[in-house]
Each structure stands twice: as C-alpha cells, then as structure tokens.
Amino acid sequence: MSSKRIVVLGGTGFVGRHLISRLCAEGHQLTVLSRNLDAHLVRFLPPGSQRLSCDVYDGAALARAFTGADVVINLVGILNESGNSGQGFRRAHSELTYLVTSACREAGVKRLLHMSALNAGRGQSHYLHTRGEAETVIKASHLDWTIFQPSVIFGPDDGLLTRFRELLRLTPVLPLARAECKFAPVYIKDVVEAFVRALDNPATVRQVYELYGPEVISLKKLVRRIAQVMGWKRLVLPLPDALGWMQAMLAEWIPGKPFSRDNFRSLATDSVGGIDGLHRLGITPTPLSSRIERLLGSADSRQKRLDRYRRQLQ
Numbered sequence: 001m002s003s004k005r006i007v008v009l010g011g012t013g014f015v016g017r018h019l020i021s022r023l024c025a026e027g028h029q030l031t032v033l034s035r036n037l038d039a040h041l042v043r044f045l046p047p048g049s050q051r052l053s054c055d056v057y058d059g060a061a062l063a064r065a066f067t068g069a070d071v072v073i074n075l076v077g078i079l080n081e082s083g084n085s086g087q088g089f090r091r092a093h094s095e096l097t098y099l100v101t102s103a104c105r106e107a108g109v110k111r112l113l114h115m116s117a118l119n120a121g122r123g124q125s126h127y128l129h130t131r132g133e134a135e136t137v138i139k140a141s142h143l144d145w146t147i148f149q150p151s152v153i154f155g156p157d158d159g160l161l162t163r164f165r166e167l168l169r170l171t172p173v174l175p176l177a178r179a180e181c182k183f184a185p186v187y188i189k190d191v192v193e194a195f196v197r198a199l200d201n202p203a204t205v206r207q208v209y210e211l212y213g214p215e216v217i218s219l220k221k222l223v224r225r226i227a228q229v230m231g232w233k234r235l236v237l238p239l240p241d242a243l244g245w246m247q248a249m250l251a252e253w254i255p256g257k258p259f260s261r262d263n264f265r266s267l268a269t270d271s272v273g274g275i276d277g278l279h280r281l282g283i284t285p286t287p288l289s290s291r292i293e294r295l296l297g298s299a300d301s302r303q304k305r306l307d308r309y310r311r312q313l314q
C-alpha cells in the first residue's frame with residue numbers, strides 16, 4: 001500500500017484515536033484537524049501524525065488544510081446538540097459535510113471517506129435525519145466517496161460498555177428507556193480495518209458499507225450482561241415509553257446531556273443493518289461476546305488505578 005497524505009476531521013475522538021494509530025503504523029502521513037487541540041493534547045497522537053488547530057466550519061481554512069492531501073476522512077458526529085431544534089445536528093452533520101466536499105473540490109482532493117451511521121435518513125430523530133442529509137450531500141459531490149454506516153462500536157474506552165459500566169457502578173437499579181432496542185455491536189478494530197481497506201481499493205468508491213457485528217442484542221440484555229461480567233447484582237428496569245420519554249427530558253438537564261429526547265427517538269429504530277459491509281470488504285466480524293470480558297476487565301483495572309491515584313492526590 002502506498003503512503004498517503006491523509007487529513008482527518010473528528011480524529012480526536014474514540015474512533016479517531018484507533019484509526020489514526022493504525023494509519024500511522026501503516027506509514028501514512030496524518031494531519032488531524034481539531035477545534036480544540038488543548039482538550040485532547042494529553043490523550044494521544046502517535047509520532048508521524050501532525051495536529052492542526054482549525055475551525056472546521058471555516059471553508060477557506062478547510063481548503064488550506066486539505067491542499068496537498070490525497071485523502072480526507074470525516075469522522076465528525078454528535079449524539080446531542082444544545083437545544084432541541086435540530087440546528088446543532090444540521091450544522092455538525094449536513095452543513096459541515098457540505099463545507100468538507102466544497103473544500104475537497106477547491107483543494108483538488110478526490111478521495112473522501114465519510115463516517116455516517118446505520119439508519120441514516122430513517123426514523124424521526126434529528127440525529128438520523130441529518131446523517132441522511134449529509135449522505136445526500138456526499139452522493140451529489142462528484143468526489144470518489146465511500147460512506148461507512150456503523151451500528152454501535154465497542155472497544156477499549158468506548159462510549160458503550162464503559163458508559164454503562166460506570167452507570168451500573170453508581171446505582172443498584174438502572175431504569176432503562178427503549179430497553180428492547182436492538183444493536184449489532186461492531187468491534188472498533190473491524191471498523192478501522194474497513195477504513196484501511198477502502199483507502200486503496202477503487203471498488204469501494206461510491207459505495208456505502210453497513211458495519212455491524214455478528215451478534216444482535218437488545219439494550220436491556222447488553223446492560224444486564226455488563227453487570228453480570230462485572231459480578232454486580234443490579235436491577236435493570238425497562239421503562240414503558242411514556243416514562244422513558246420523561247427520563248430523556250430530565251436527563252437533558254444533566255450537564256453533558258447523557259440522554260435526550262432525540263436519543264429516545266433514534267432508539268425507536270433497531271441498529272442492526274441488512275447488507276454486511278464487513279464481509280463485502282473481506283473482514284470477518286468480531287463477536288462482542290468474544291471481547292466483552294477482557295474489555296470490561298481491563299477498563300475496570302484502569303479505573304481502579306485512576307481511583308487509587310486520585311486518592312493519593314487528596
């Protein structure tokens with residue numbers, strides 16, 4: 001595989017950290033754009049990657065950052081906005097995607113890998129609706145695009161296993177909205193592999209790949225499984241929709257908005273996929289059950305080390 005100059009947006013998050021390490025290890029030259037490098041400085045960035053502070057909503061700045069690149073990868077996505085109008089989602093998903101495609105054209109970059117989500121354009125949530133709008137922008141762009149649509153992604157430091165483990169740690173009873181919603185969790189290394197394979201493969205141009213794992217599990221069963229792996233006795237209590245909606249409303253007042261009415265709407269649609277994009281790319285999907293104990297175990301020991309360190313500081 002030839003070395004490429006790759007610019008990544010949204011590369012400071014969970015997926016970006018894994019993807020960038022892998023791409024650097026493959027010998028590519030990475031430039032990671034970030035709105036707020038200071039917030040992410042301590043976290044990572046392997047040698048061989050360059051960080052660039054950039055207002056990604058400034059089209060001219062984007063075009064400058066893209067100049068000379070072979071590939072742009074857009075990983076930007078949000079699960080929640082401030083307010084409830086949908087404007088925050090529209091800005092981060094469709095408007096930013098429009099700016100990215102325009103900047104690619106201006107800078108002469110043909111290849112664009114775009115991270116979307118399963119069910120983009122379906123259902124009632126602003127999240128999924130604007131994901132669909134962004135895909136429409138990409139498909140109209142005349143670039144050599146590839147779109148990836150993952151179900152929920154699991155792996156070290158993810159927002160799935162780690163998040164529910166921390167919630168379960170805090171409470172003996174966990175009331176759960178949309179507890180019957182189904183997922184096909186996909187392993188982060190498989191997601192990264194999909195991006196890597198797409199980079200150099202012309203057959204992936206103008207293709208959409210659903211990325212999902214081989215096991216389908218409801219939210220309720222997943223949360224119960226996490227409690228079981230941790231050896232904790234917990235009551236996971238599915239809420240009827242009316243109460244789930246109220247839980248979402250209340251959670252919007254908690255700093256960081258851990259759950260929202262828009263999330264509630266997104267969870268009305270199972271995140272399970274239909275055409276196996278990993279197999280299309282020659283990747284054998286990793287089952288969640290083969291990794292869950294190790295991931296929760298190692299995350300827990302990390303947490304314990306951190307707790308010990310904090311106690312020492314007090």
Ligand SMILES: NC(=O)c1ccc[n+]([C@@H]2O[C@H](COP(=O)([O-])OP(=O)(O)OC[C@H]3O[C@@H](n4cnc5c(N)ncnc54)[C@H](OP(=O)(O)O)[C@@H]3O)[C@@H](O)[C@H]2O)c1
Nearest residue numbers: 010012013014015016034035075076077092117151152153
């Ligand atoms: N994790 C999953 O289970 C999952 C499932 C399906 C789809 N996806 C999609 O995969 C992509 C990566 O996911 P992730 O879990 O790595 O996300 P993440 O950890 O939240 O990181 C996303 C990055 O996007 C940038 N960003 C956040 N809000 C932004 C905004 N309003 N405008 C512009 N940039 C913003 C941030 O970079 P800076 O602060 O450095 O600018 C952040 O590091 C996202 O598009 C996500 O929706 C993820």
